Amino acid sequence: MATARLDRRTEIRQTARKMFKERGYAATSMRDLARQVGIEAASLYNHLSSKEELLREMCFEMAEQFFQAFSAAVAEEKTPAKMLRAAIKAHIHVIASNLDGSTVFFHEWIFLQEPELARFRKLRSQYEQGFREIVQKGIADKDFKDVNVKLAVFTILSALNATYDLYKSSEKLSEEEIAESVSGLLLKGLKK
Amino acid sequence: MATARLDRRTEIRQTARKMFKERGYAATSMRDLARQVGIEAASLYNHLSSKEELLREMCFEMAEQFFQAFSAAVAEEKTPAKMLRAAIKAHIHVIASNLDGSTVFFHEWIFLQEPELARFRKLRSQYEQGFREIVQKGIADKDFKDVNVKLAVFTILSALNATYDLYKSSEKLSEEEIAESVSGLLLKGLKK
DNA sequence: ACCTTTACCTAACGAACGTTAGTAAACAAA
DNA sequence: TTTGTTTACTAACGTTCGTTAGGTAAAGGT
Numbered sequence: 001m002a003t004a005r006l007d008r009r010t011e012i013r014q015t016a017r018k019m020f021k022e023r024g025y026a027a028t029s030m031r032d033l034a035r036q037v038g039i040e041a042a043s044l045y046n047h048l049s050s051k052e053e054l055l056r057e058m059c060f061e062m063a064e065q066f067f068q069a070f071s072a073a074v075a076e077e078k079t080p081a082k083m084l085r086a087a088i089k090a091h092i093h094v095i096a097s098n099l100d101g102s103t104v105f106f107h108e109w110i111f112l113q114e115p116e117l118a119r120f121r122k123l124r125s126q127y128e129q130g131f132r133e134i135v136q137k138g139i140a141d142k143d144f145k146d147v148n149v150k151l152a153v154f155t156i157l158s159a160l161n162a163t164y165d166l167y168k169s170s171e172k173l174s175e176e177e178i179a180e181s182v183s184g185l186l187l188k189g190l191k192k
Numbered sequence: 193m194a195t196a197r198l199d200r201r202t203e204i205r206q207t208a209r210k211m212f213k214e215r216g217y218a219a220t221s222m223r224d225l226a227r228q229v230g231i232e233a234a235s236l237y238n239h240l241s242s243k244e245e246l247l248r249e250m251c252f253e254m255a256e257q258f259f260q261a262f263s264a265a266v267a268e269e270k271t272p273a274k275m276l277r278a279a280i281k282a283h284i285h286v287i288a289s290n291l292d293g294s295t296v297f298f299h300e301w302i303f304l305q306e307p308e309l310a311r312f313r314k315l316r317s318q319y320e321q322g323f324r325e326i327v328q329k330g331i332a333d334k335d336f337k338d339v340n341v342k343l344a345v346f347t348i349l350s351a352l353n354a355t356y357d358l359y360k361s362s363e364k365l366s367e368e369e370i371a372e373s374v375s376g377l378l379l380k381g382l383k384k
Numbered sequence: 385a386c387c388t389t390t391a392c393c394t395a396a397c398g399a400a401c402g403t404t405a406g407t408a409a410a411c412a413a414a
Numbered sequence: 415t416t417t418g419t420t421t422a423c424t425a426a427c428g429t430t431c432g433t434t435a436g437g438t439a440a441a442g443g444t
Binding site: 023024026027081084107110111135138143144145147148150151152154155158159161162163165166169171173177178181182184185186187188189190191 | 215216218219273276299302303327330335336337339340342343344346347350351353354355357358361363365369370373374376377378379380381382383
């Protein structure tokens with residue numbers, strides 16, 4: 001009973017993540033979702049209270065994962081360069097282990113409704129702040145170039161956040177390769 | 193008459209670009225669009241033939257702009273490093289001059305219908321190929337590190353394609369600053 | 385002056401939307 | 415064996431969707 005409910009709940013949420021990722025939140029109907037799960041649309045409401053609840057859970061679960069991975073990764077390192085590399089690796093790891101969820105997290109959060117929308121934006125900005133502090137420390141230590149911190153972190157996160165696209169690519173790239181390559185490029189650049 | 197029609201046509205397309213960017217294609221209704229323009233939904237159909245036509249035009253117009261800017265920029269340079277920098281600058285310039293259109297181009301093309309969807313994907317991949325050839329040449333010339341070309345280009349374009357977010361930022365960054373900073377970071381890296 | 389075209393309108397189409405109500409079967413707990 | 419909970423169903427609600435039909439008034443060209 002308890003397991004049966006949990007299984008269905010989980011199945012619905014998993015399927016929803018996949019569909020929200022593929023077609024987007026707005027273009028995925030509850031009837032589409034129900035069909036994919038194999039039940040009627042109305043039956044979904046035995047397991048959830050609204051469509052938006054699905055999105056809300058996905059977004060905040062992912063936010064939590066990113067925060068935890070960041071903290072754990074950074075705590076173990078001393079120099080800004082190592083901290084940044086570890087943070088990048090952790091970020092990519094969270095994406096790689098939640099390919100559907102992270103895509104929704106990056107692209108569908110705009111459909112959150114208002115109290116949560118503001119809360120979500122705040123979380124995102126706090127997370128970015130963590131990266132900014134590392135870069136700032138790197139500059140203060142004369143270890144990093146004196147770049148525009150906001151812009152640099154923005155560029156880094158943009159590059160990272162697109163990596164979910166890489167796993168369906170023809171070449172089979174491992175998480176390790178991706179993390180190494182991206183952090184190498186961002187830290188040391190393309191030029192010799 | 194001719195001018196009046198053109199003005200309305202243009203106004204509708206401009207408004208649609210803005211709304212598709214802000215809420216997404218699927219979440220923007222023809223009634224929303226009409227209201228914003230100040231006419232009834234049915235009246236839109238004097239100026240266009242379907243909602244999808246709007247999206248189609250936006251996506252392919254932007255594709256054309258990216259291609260033209262790339263060709264023009266690269267043609268003037270000799271070394272891979274300069275070509276890449278010029279291509280990055282050109283890409284950012286196209287984004288900066290079409291903030292709404294380029295956002296739609298990056299995020300809403302999935303809603304294209306099938307003959308055009310395939311055509312669009314092919315164009316994108318051709319464009320990426322242009323970047324890949326520059327990086328390849330750079331490696332062959334021993335000017336660039338021996339990186340995974342596909343992955344490097346992917347990272348570069350991901351960083352570039354997110355720059356439209358920067359123009360609404362609190363700091364007032366010029367197109368020039370953004371292009372310099374991003375291409376500097378990607379070519380020379382963060383580390384000293 | 386007449387005719388065509390343009391640019392808008394109201395009304396409505398059938399389909400799809402998220403969600404609720406009410407009910408029956410299955411099954412665990414008592 | 416009864417009782418309560420869970421999970422599904424059918425039916426339907428009110429709303430919104432993209433789009434079409436048909437009409438009207440003004441403008442432009444001849």
